[in-house]
Amino acid sequence: MSASREKKQRISSSANGPTEKERRQAEAARKERSKTILYTVVGVILAVLVAALLLWHSGIFTKGKVVATVNGRDYTVAEMGYYYYPTANMYSQYGISMDDATLQQYAIDALQSYASLAAAAEADGFTISEEGAQGVEDSIQEIKTSAAQYGTSFKSYIRNVYGPYMTESLLRDCLTRDTLAQEYYNAHADTLTYADDEITAYYDEHSDDLDTFVYSAVFIDGTVPSTTDDNGNTVEASDAEKATAMSAAKATADKLLQDLEDGGDFDTLAATAVQAESDSDADTAETTSYEKTTVGSSLSGSFTTGADDCASWLKDASRQAGDLTTIEVADNGYWVLRFTDRYLDNDSYGAADVRHILIKAELAEGATEPTDEAMDAAKAKAQEILDQYNAGDKTAESFGALAEEYSEDTGSNTKGGLYENITPSTDFLPAFLDWTFADGRQPGDTGLVENDQEGQYGWHVMYLQDHTLTWKYTVENTLKGEDLTAWTDELAETYPVTTNDANLALLG
DSSP: OOHHHHHHHHHHHHHTOOOHHHHHHHHHHHHHHHHHHHHHHHHHHHHHHHHHHHHHHHTTTTTTSEEEEETTEEEEHHHHHHHHHHHHHHHHHTTOOOOHHHHHHHHHHHHHHHHHHHHHHHHTTOOOOHHHHHHHHHHHHHHHHHHHHTTSOHHHHHHHHHOTTOOHHHHHHHHHHHHHHHHHHHHHHHTOOOOHHHHHHHHHHSHHHHSEEEEEEEEEEOOOOOEEOTTSOEEOOOHHHHHHHHHHHHHHHHHHHHHHHTTOOHHHHHHHHHHHHHOOOHHHHHTOOOEEEEEGGGSGGGOSSSHHHHHHHHHOTTOOTTOEEEEEETTTEEEEEEEEEEEOOOSOEEEEEEEEEEEEOOOOTTOSSOOHHHHHHHHHHHHHHHHHHHTTTOOHHHHHHHHHHHOOOTTTTTTTTEEEEEOTTSSSOHHHHHHHTOTTOOTTOEEEEEEOSTTOOEEEEEEEEEEEEHHHHHHHHHHHHHHHHHHHHHHHHHSOEEEOHHHHTTOO
8 A cells, every 4th residue: 555545544544533543542541540530539538637647646636625614714625734634643653543533623623713713803803913924934934944954845844744735835824824813812812801809709709729728648558568479470458458457557547646636746746657657767757747738729639549538628618727637548548637727828929020131141252151251241231221220210111111222132122121921830041930939029129130041141130010929810810711711612603614524534
């Protein structure tokens, strides 16, 4: 066939439709395109599934689930971790088993307490103080420092402490809310004051707890020590042996009581009785004092056994100085008691408002302690300031002005050197507290106190502004505690918490 004829035939075939070869090629191309599209679709689906799986394992769906709501504000799994995990970690650290339901309830209770206070604060237009806001940032920095000390990242550290979904921004929010709540609580507490007639009325009703009792007490043991047999097994005393021991103890107690009624010295007779019962060292027994001075609220805690009966006898309104008695403690022994006195202590102080001026001793470069000369120089400067105070009108305000001018204590030098409501158990320099609560100390007293604590070496110029009798301090705190409890209970009713139990179970 000639070339021209073959060309004509191809043209003729094209006009009549594709050849068989062309159809096969077209079909192959179509299948290839379909396969490519299929692979692309499958790839996209797999990518979406993988992304979803990664998101699921990242907790993004879990951490955002709402666990509780207070005042229209939702709190998520991540936020509840702030209250849940520190408590869970604490119990775990001490080896205490605590079920999840109990821990979850602790978290809910803590949330409601802080969230209701924060809601009330916001409703009152109360805002966090500058000191409070700075305290939040200081806390964040302290946590970062702790993380570094443990050789871990801040992110890992806070997730170990506050749960797997905690972030820095969320932690800051939680700390800010709780600081606001605490400041609002403290501000309300400061408004609660009580008049003398309210304090007196409370005392009249609770004098058994507030009075101080002076008494002597000795216990005559009536038990039989357990023994062991040849195989090391414990052998308990028989009923007859127990009865014999109690009978002997009663005889000793009765004789002691009779000797005391005849005018004998309590300490001497009690020591003799105890020595005879226990074969204790005579020298030690003779120097033992059995007299105690105890506030009524702590009276029961002074007795190792039979506490309620002993306390009731001592608190009896008819009790007179010199009264004696024996009190049986079943299967244990006998107390011999002598009542000496009962009074309201108007000499001991439980709280004080004190101003001070700290003058630090200079440290040589690289030194951790000052020289004697540096301490002497600090004392001389402190004395000069005290002399300046004494040369003026000698008021709390004038002392405060000197404190703001000279004191190096950053915790009080912007507040006139004032620390309010400190107690003998406040975490202060012991010498500082000893001066403040010394016997006979009166408002307006001044003095100098040495500070020998590292970083604070120097001298304090002291000024006692006011103090509160221990029993009055106790009453005020009790009344304030009752009123604060009633107030927070009211807030809890005003801003109730609702929970999603299904999501709450995600904690743990």
